[in-house]
Amino acid sequence: MADLGAESIAADHLSGFLGALREAGIIAPHQKQQDFLQALSATPPATRRGLYWQARITLTGSKEEIDRFNPVFAAWFGETQAGVKPAELDSDGEEVRKPDSLHGGTLPLPLTPGEGTGQAASGDDLLNRMSPRRASEQERMLIKRARRAAERHLPRRSSLRLRPSPARDVIDLRRMIRAAARHGGELIRFRYRARPMKKRPVLLFVDVSGSLKGLTPDYLRFARALGETSAKVEVFSIGTRLTRLTAALLDGVFDRALQRVAAKVEDFEGGTQIGRSLADFFAHRQYAGLARGAIVIILSDGLERGDPTLLVHAVQRLHRLAERLVWLTPLKRAADYRPVTRAMAAVAPYLDHIGGAASLERLAADISEWTRP
Amino acid sequence: MPKDTRSKKRDLGSSTAVAAVLEEAGYLADEGLATAVQLATALQKPLLLEGEPGVGKTEVARALSTALSRDLIRLQCYEGIDAAQALYEWNYAKQLLAVRADGEKAGVDDVFNERFLVERPLLKALRSGNGAVLLIDEVDRADAEFEAFLLEFLGDFQITVPELGTIKATQPPFVVLTSNRTRELHDALKRRCLYHWIAFPEAARERRILELKVPGLTEAAASSLVEAVNGIRRLALLKKPGIAESIEWARAGSVLVEGGNDWPTALRRALGLLVKDQDDLQTVLAEGAPLLRAVNG
Numbered sequence: 001m002a003d004l005g006a007e008s009i010a011a012d013h014l015s016g017f018l019g020a021l022r023e024a025g026i027i028a029p030h031q032k033q034q035d036f037l038q039a040l041s042a043t044p045p046a047t048r049r050g051l052y053w054q055a056r057i058t059l060t061g062s063k064e065e066i067d068r069f070n071p072v073f074a075a076w077f078g079e080t081q082a083g084v085k086p087a088e089l090d091s092d093g094e095e096v097r098k099p100d101s102l103h104g105g106t107l108p109l110p111l112t113p114g115e116g117t118g119q120a121a122s123g124d125d126l127l128n129r130m131s132p133r134r135a136s137e138q139e140r141m142l143i144k145r146a147r148r149a150a151e152r153h154l155p156r157r158s159s160l161r162l163r164p165s166p167a168r169d170v171i172d173l174r175r176m177i178r179a180a181a182r183h184g185g186e187l188i189r190f191r192y193r194a195r196p197m198k199k200r201p202v203l204l205f206v207d208v209s210g211s212l213k214g215l216t217p218d219y220l221r222f223a224r225a226l227g228e229t230s231a232k233v234e235v236f237s238i239g240t241r242l243t244r245l246t247a248a249l250l251d252g253v254f255d256r257a258l259q260r261v262a263a264k265v266e267d268f269e270g271g272t273q274i275g276r277s278l279a280d281f282f283a284h285r286q287y288a289g290l291a292r293g294a295i296v297i298i299l300s301d302g303l304e305r306g307d308p309t310l311l312v313h314a315v316q317r318l319h320r321l322a323e324r325l326v327w328l329t330p331l332k333r334a335a336d337y338r339p340v341t342r343a344m345a346a347v348a349p350y351l352d353h354i355g356g357a358a359s360l361e362r363l364a365a366d367i368s369e370w371t372r373p
Numbered sequence: 374m375p376k377d378t379r380s381k382k383r384d385l386g387s388s389t390a391v392a393a394v395l396e397e398a399g400y401l402a403d404e405g406l407a408t409a410v411q412l413a414t415a416l417q418k419p420l421l422l423e424g425e426p427g428v429g430k431t432e433v434a435r436a437l438s439t440a441l442s443r444d445l446i447r448l449q450c451y452e453g454i455d456a457a458q459a460l461y462e463w464n465y466a467k468q469l470l471a472v473r474a475d476g477e478k479a480g481v482d483d484v485f486n487e488r489f490l491v492e493r494p495l496l497k498a499l500r501s502g503n504g505a506v507l508l509i510d511e512v513d514r515a516d517a518e519f520e521a522f523l524l525e526f527l528g529d530f531q532i533t534v535p536e537l538g539t540i541k542a543t544q545p546p547f548v549v550l551t552s553n554r555t556r557e558l559h560d561a562l563k564r565r566c567l568y569h570w571i572a573f574p575e576a577a578r579e580r581r582i583l584e585l586k587v588p589g590l591t592e593a594a595a596s597s598l599v600e601a602v603n604g605i606r607r608l609a610l611l612k613k614p615g616i617a618e619s620i621e622w623a624r625a626g627s628v629l630v631e632g633g634n635d636w637p638t639a640l641r642r643a644l645g646l647l648v649k650d651q652d653d654l655q656t657v658l659a660e661g662a663p664l665l666r667a668v669n670g
Contacts, residue, residue, distance in 0.1 A: 042415045053408035061563035160518040173465035185473035320556050
């Protein structure tokens with residue numbers, strides 16, 4: 001046994017390491033940290049490499065986390081003496097916490113990816129406000145049509161649970177045997193179970209950036225129309241930042257909805273940083289779950305400024321989580337549309353459907369297109 | 374540690390020991406994977422393996438069961454799989470006969486007992502006395518709800534059957550879960566598992582794997598093959614060839630060479646075993662031709 005002094009230094013170093021991981025966005029829950037410490041005491045690693053594997057296997061949970069784990073491990077257990085080495089920059093340009101500042105506070109959320117990637121805020125992040133007008137008679141009709149079409153076509157799934165039901169899916173032998181046991185082994189009547197159908201959740205991202213200014217109100221109305229169906233709908237605006245609009249847009253009287261949204265969204269007609277907005281979405285753990293098994297719809301022209309890497313990563317991730325990923329763009333006016341911009345071409349392989357969104361009429365008419373299995 | 378899992382006289386106490394045990398079963402593990410298996414044994418936790426298709430995730434479980442001479446119980450996941458296919462089911466026909474035979478005397482409890490229980494893979498793994506190797510393959514194919522069924526099992530190695538109560542493993546099974554990342558798994562599931570990402574092997578190890586799996590392959594052929602495969606993996610392909618594919622390719626190549634072809638021709642003919650997509654095939658033929666020409670035995 002080492003003397004107490006060395007032991008407590010080691011313990012401090014470990015807890016500092018775990019804190020640094022948390023700040024790098026690897027939220028290893030208590031149970032995993034316990035696994036790590038248990039592994040250390042069960043088989044103390046002889047080499048740095050051995051320690052690396054023990055820590056990586058117990059503390060991480062996905063390939064992305066491994067990528068973030070590596071620089072932190074190098075900073076804390078690298079070749080140079082820990083505490084001497086200056087803070088490193090990892091691939092995202094995020095600062096890895098200095099090993100000598102132990103017991104730092106913990107961030108509730110990982111740092112926003114893309115923070116400090118050199119992409120300075122776009123010059124036209126004007127935080128403009130929009131003054132939406134009331135919907136016209138014709139618009140109301142289109143909204144109604146969109147709602148009806150969505151109610152009819154939005155994909156459903158059967159829930160995994162079998163419930164007693166008059167629908168004759170599966171014979172409920174368990175109930176029948178129980179009844180038979182009470183009646184001397186006589187099967188008196190058939191009982192059934194079925195999987196009730198329910199709509200898949202819908203997750204909408206509405207682009208509110210400048211290039212779409214005329215269309216944004218229509219897109220919001222379309223989102224509202226979907227929200228009035230029996231599906232569970234979540235709406236976010238993307239532009240230069242991410243804003244959750246679900247409550248503002250879907251609750252209350254229709255004509256007021258757009259005004260509430262206008263008050264909430266601060267980046268109407270600002271620049272386009274869809275990638276960063278979507279990365280923000282994944283930085284909030286409670287949001288990321290909304291995409292799971294959902295129909296995810298992105299309403300945007302995809303005119304991303306600068307490097308599309310962030311956008312591609314976010315779309316790949318959405319593709320992995322979502323049941324179906326649909327991109328509706330006003331640039332698609334004909335069936336032979338091919339994505340040409342760098343960003344759109346890069347994300348196209350991960351999209352299940354690219355559809356048109358040139359007007360509310362088009363949106364309402366095309367619902368059956370992208371909901372088709 | 375409540376129980377000793379090393380009942381099968383094999384030492385899994387260090388990563389080198391694990392690597393040796395796996396190698397005997399024909400699986401060459403690197404240090405990371407060996408550490409993962411060792412920790413899964415020491416901490417008695419399930420091991421979640423992710424990686425590109427064909428890097429040998431499923432093989433790990435098979436090699437372990439061979440090496441430890443334990444049963445391999447496999448649960449292949451698919452969309453729509455539910456508790457009745459994974460945990461247990463009642464043998465209703467037998468129950469009905471029993472109820473009929475006993476007539477008035479039969480009570481409900483008489484037919485909901487162990488005699489009428491049909492074991493599905495998870496229950497079977499719990500009740501196999503010597504601690505089986507349980508492979509839950511491609512868990513990402515199952516519905517998200519199915520993961521919730523697994524939580525109790527993976528956390529405590531137990532299953533609750535409403536009519537019987539809780540069934541607990543006498544000796545916890547060694548559980549390997551694999552995922553191809555077609556969707557992300559729940560945090561709750563990940564929290565209960567150790568995690569290892571299997572990367573493509575470095576050249577030296579892949580060469581040893583080829584030599585082990587393809588008898589009669591010369592050293593020169595093996596090393597130039599690995600170089601070609603690694604070159605092909607660097608091309609912009611939709612699906613990069615895994616180890617499974619390169620083994621198949623080498624096997625087919627050596628068969629064709631025995632039939633009188635030279636290596637480059639043989640490999641070009643067998644390319645369909647390495648690259649299984651038409652677009653990728655065109656890319657390899659166009660850009661990878663020098664790689665193929667360099668192969669010789």
